[in-house]
Amino acid sequence: LSDDELTAAARTATIFARVSPEQKARIITLLRKSGGAVGFMGxxxxxxxxxxxxxxxISVDSATDVAKDAADVVLMDKDLGVLAEGVREGRRIFANTIKYVLMGTSSNFGNMFSAATASVVLSFLPMLPGQILL
Structure with missing residues (x-):
């Protein structure tokens, strides 16, 4: 198959059987080039x-040492539900971090505005940079 044909087949198929290691790598490379995020479990x-x-x-704890070394994530259980739960938890933490940054920025905006205005209006610095950081 050509690269275009294989990319189209890989986007529509859910299972590939009797695939050599080189073919697996080729399929993954083509999917990544087409803009997809690719996860592989072996x-x-x-x-x-x-x-x-x-x-x-993604690999499991009972995999060969070579597979575990090549993997980014090693699951202790043979259950992909753990991975999905980890993604949900990561997204929740990211959303909370964004909320914290926005809240901190908005609550300190008055202080930043006052210090900037005082620095422009007054002929001296009302606070030194080290004092502002404290």
Whole structure:
């Protein structure tokens, strides 16, 4: 198959059988080039190349050492639900961090505005930079 045909097939198919390690890596590379985020789960030596090429390589604790070394994430249980739960938790933490930054910026805006105005209006600095940081 040409690269375009394989990309189209990879976007519509959900299962690939009897695929060599080089073919796995080629499929992952083509999916990444087409703009997709690619995760690959493998547990054998033949999966190491594909694990390395993917955006995120996932392996399990019972996998070979080569596969675990090539993976970005090693799951202690053979359950992808743990990974989905981790993604949800990460998104929740990111959203809370953004809320904190916005709240901190808006609550300190008055202080920043007052210090900037005083620095422009007065002929001396009302506070030194070190005092502002404290």
């Amino acid at each position: 547990d054998g030596v033949n999966d190491a190349l594909a694990l390395h090429k993917a955006d995120i390589g």
